[in-house]
Amino acid sequence: MTFSSGEERTVPGSPGDVLTLISAGSATTRSDLARVTGLARSTISQRVDALIERGLVRETESGESTGGRPPRQLRLHTADHVVAGVDLGATHCRIKLMDISGAVLTTCEDPMLIAEGPETVLTHVDARIARLLTEAGRDRGALKAIGMGVPGPVEFATGRPNNPPIMPGWNDYPVPEFFAGRYDATVLVDNDVNVMALGEQRDAFENSGYLLFVKVGTGIGCGIVTEGRLHRGAQGSAGDIGHIRVSGHDEAGCRCGNSACLEAVAGGAALARRLTDLGFPAESAGDVVALVQSGNTQALRLVREAGRLIGEVLASLVNFYNPEVIVIGGALARVHDHLLAGIRETIYRRSLPLATHHLTIVPSHTGEDAAALGAGILAIEHYLAPDNINRIVNAGESAGVSA
Amino acid sequence: MTFSSGEERTVPGSPGDVLTLISAGSATTRSDLARVTGLARSTISQRVDALIERGLVRETESGESTGGRPPRQLRLHTADHVVAGVDLGATHCRIKLMDISGAVLTTCEDPMLIAEGPETVLTHVDARIARLLTEAGRDRGALKAIGMGVPGPVEFATGRPNNPPIMPGWNDYPVPEFFAGRYDATVLVDNDVNVMALGEQRDAFENSGYLLFVKVGTGIGCGIVTEGRLHRGAQGSAGDIGHIRVSGHDEAGCRCGNSACLEAVAGGAALARRLTDLGFPAESAGDVVALVQSGNTQALRLVREAGRLIGEVLASLVNFYNPEVIVIGGALARVHDHLLAGIRETIYRRSLPLATHHLTIVPSHTGEDAAALGAGILAIEHYLAPDNINRIVNAGESAGVSA
């Protein structure tokens, strides 16, 4: 009789799979690749040759000998393959130019109002990317993909924002088409919380199959990574936890028209308003953080209370989704000691023991850069995806290297 | 520039993939298969021959001619391949013997106490399966897989219950091993709500990628189907929504030790207790249903109120998970008119418009049979999975047909 065991390891075959292994660092020599994939050494050599010829891989210095001929190390050929990770917020724009190994080449950050509409904003983004390419000494053609996180729901397949509440003029705007004539690059647009979740999972929790990333800023949102892939839901609106009802706050009206929404009682904007009422002027989540850091006890109390309310909602989601890791990010996470205390307290009290037993709850370690980094990773992974690489290799066109 | 488009159709190759198409009815002749897969007719013939030789497929009568030679129809050879779908509840046992096309051959249903422990219960199950096989005139060796739903969390990979609250003696009991000497069949054990969700998705919502199945019986649980696959979470406890807190009921203590759990205010057991207090004796969810059907206005009021409370929790989950379909099942769904009214009302009031716009909320259409059918489908899909079929075909052993 056969037992229901875990998944069988599928034997990867194509050039794209080989590149994935090199990229992940799982195998850096031809022999390694043969061992890991189970393919014959001769087959691997053939594949690697094709990747080298297309300019995707190159040999570096020989490695350490283990008693015999030293293996030749293989690396991604990063010089001619870069991506841009774009983080568009309500009032800022951060861009990171990264090579396909994930290394950040150059960065920029400007104030910018997303409410000025897509043409204005994207023209700005285009100019910044061009400048970053120049600064990094890369050719325009080296830009292979653009990842972008925006503060609202997006139909990921088409890259069009879907009724975003704080992005006037962007509804259904075809963002990828804007870049069509400007770069020969794939453009991927997603919700900012989604790319933050992806980035955090890839950076710090690669082995965790079930991760939630909770962003606590002006509003509150959540990115969901299930078995390594983003969960976007049927309409791409999954993770919108800011308007979940919390008990005992029916007096708090929310901009969405309902009352007692999590965001209306525990979001940065709500906290700022309440602090102002208490005589401590604050306008934004950043002001709240500043008050906490200056030792204001009212601010501290409110943040901890916000943590409890967020924890109440997360306790429900822990029972439902059963995550392995919860990451807390966003502006308010800068005072994570106080925020996390409230969150942890409530989750461990209200969730099932089986679900919390191996649950890890941590602050984001990428901080302010989370969205731009995550957007870059989204772009890199798309570009290096086996299917895409196979297409490039089979197309017979040189991928970047001028002959 | 390349746009971020939907997934490319991968071209299926192996014998297992061919069988999957025949099984799904997507292609019933060799020519069809060639067109659908893109493989050459000669290759398809080769594959089909192998499947016929192994006893997995057979030719039936010729089909309609479309002006040329009439195609020979291919069907799954169901005679020598059957599975059992087992539904173990707290107080009952239902088993359906199904062939691998999904047709139910024979059924049985007995009262049974799961609290009597695994040896007693599984011995009973074994005897029932043997009798069903005899009734259906099938050989013992024809049983290829057993799917089983149990009322508690399970570590699916090993088939061991994981600290189930209402299954004393079952914790960590290796269910598949029990059947090891008795049948040459794979044994798959899962939470009952999970198999119900799977069955409903396959039966009625094949095209829906994001489905929640909510079972409202004695307790309340939820099965999650994401992109066609069950979401079990990190510890296999995902979907345990019965202990999510609902607002305004802090007086209601729950058997889990907390208060205001959904199950403690809206579960069948809780409703029965409150009806008893009101002077209408009721012990189980079934009694509650009977009272509603007899026109008892108190019972009706309580059920509708339960619907609102369940709806409150589901409203949160709709925002978080963004499902396409919510199916309501379990004993209380027999009065679904009243239950659904409350659920729908609350979800549409409290969830985001983007998430509810294309949301469908319906009662289960498989009713009491949901778990047994779902367990059978789980078993069939495992047995017909391409990897498994390839293994059978390549092993060179005849799969069931005595030579």
Next chain:
DNA sequence: GGGCTTCCGCCGACCTCCGAACAAAGTCCG
């Protein structure tokens, strides 16, 4: 320096899949 080990390219053997040609089994039409 010679044996040993490991790495890597080359080449014949093998396997799978393809496509063309052919056989089979029906329809259509004069």
Next chain:
DNA sequence: CGGACTTTGTTCGGAGGTCGGCGGAAGCCC
């Protein structure tokens, strides 16, 4: 009623990719 046509399914040689052995390359150990 018979031949042309259409569609289905099989046979067979060839193309392409993978395997594994062989030998050369390049280091370590004694």
